[in-house]
Amino acid sequence: MIPHLPRPPLHPRLPSPVEPVADDRFHRHGVRLLLKRDDLIHPDLPGNKWRKLAPNLAAATAGGHGTLLTFGGAYSNHLRATAAAGRLLGLRTIGVVRGQELAGQPLNTSLARCADDGMRLHFVDRTTYREKRDPATLAxxxxxxxxxxxxxxxxxxxxxxxxxxxxxxxCAELGRELQGAAGVVGVACGTGGTLAGLAAGLGEGQRALGIPVLKGGFLGDEIRTLQEAAFGGPRGDWSLDERFHCGGYGRTTPALLAFAEDFEQRHGLPVERLYVAKLLYALLTLTEEGAFAPGTRLMAVVTGTPSP
Structure with a gap:
């Protein structure tokens, strides 16, 4: 269980709801599509942002820290969520932003939102950002x-x-909420933390499928490292399909955008383009390729909402 935060008022909606989707493109292959609506957990900390931040917020407050410091790119949803959490909990926040050339420039809507929530932004060059895990660089x-x-x-x-x-x-709590609900649970992956926890929480006979939104082929090692740190070793049945990043993080294609618009019109669900659209597009492609046996209950984790 996620530990209770010592200060209100976050009031997450947990467990998040599961909604069936009547979509003939899946149905004709005998696959039933369901959505795990993690985007409804909290208006400021939706989806995996809540599940990943909550334990860190609890650890920070329990340790007496008055400031959170974190990292992200110019359009980072993680920076936005951390800034919002700081505002709600009365914590100071510092965002280390990739791209020194952005310093002194007008803020985009995402970074402006961070600043409005009280986050102090510190821009670093891209070499420093790549080396941020190095203890000397972090110090x-x-x-x-x-x-x-x-x-x-x-x-x-x-x-x-x-x-x-x-x-x-x-994020293991996400898997526990879905035990017995579906045979395959798909999630879009950035840094791999959500998939690492999801797979650990699922039950016997269930598997987690990760759709990376970055190219590079490094994510499998990252997930194994995260599971080692969290649980002392590998957990759960998981795999990755690396074909759907559309050229890398933040990249889209006309086909992806057309799919997302069509899905919105069919089902009345706003589709976030950089993570959720890639996941849903991947699940439809895999269904049409026959990757899922007839009778499969296929769960898609909706991890976020479109940017304002």
Whole structure:
């Protein structure tokens, strides 16, 4: 279970609802599509952002930290969620943003939202950002942006995307909520934390399918490392299909955008384009390829909402 936060008022909607989708493109192959509506957990911290952040917020507050420091790109949903959590819980937040060239430029809508929620933005060059896991680089960043947090302690550091051992254990609750609900559970993957936890929480005979939204082929090792840190070893039945990133993070194609618009019109569900659309598009393609046996209950985890 995700530990209780010591300060209100987050009030998540848990467990998130499961909704069946009547879609003849799946039905003609004998596959029943269901949606795990994690996007409805919290208006400011939807989906996997809640599940990954909540354990880290609990650890930060229990440890007496008054500041959260985390990392993200210029359009990072994780930065937005961390900033919102800080506002709701009365914590200071610092966002280390990839791209020193953005410093001094007008903020995009995502970063402006972070700033409005009180996040202090610190831009670093891309080399520094790539090396952020190096202890010496992280120590230098901490000296530059937050030598002390004002409460007599150092900031609590949340990794890029929020994926660490605490987050993975939080995402295991997602799997436990879905035990027995579907044979295959699909989720879009960025840093791999959600899939690592989801697979660990699912029951016997269920498998988790990850759809990476970045190219590179590195995610399998990341997931294994996260499960080792969270559980001491591998957990659950999971796999990745790397064909649907559309060229990399933040990239889309006309075919993907047309699919997302059509899905919205068919089902009245706003579809986030960079994660959820790629997941749903992948699940339809796999269904049409015969990857799922007739009679399969196929669950798609809706991890976020479209950007405003």
């Amino acid at each position: 230098r960043i901490l000296r530059e942006v937050a030598p002390r947090d004002g409460d007599g302690g150092t900031p609590y550091v949340v990794p890029e995307g929020g994926s660490n051992a605490e987050a993975v254990r939080g």
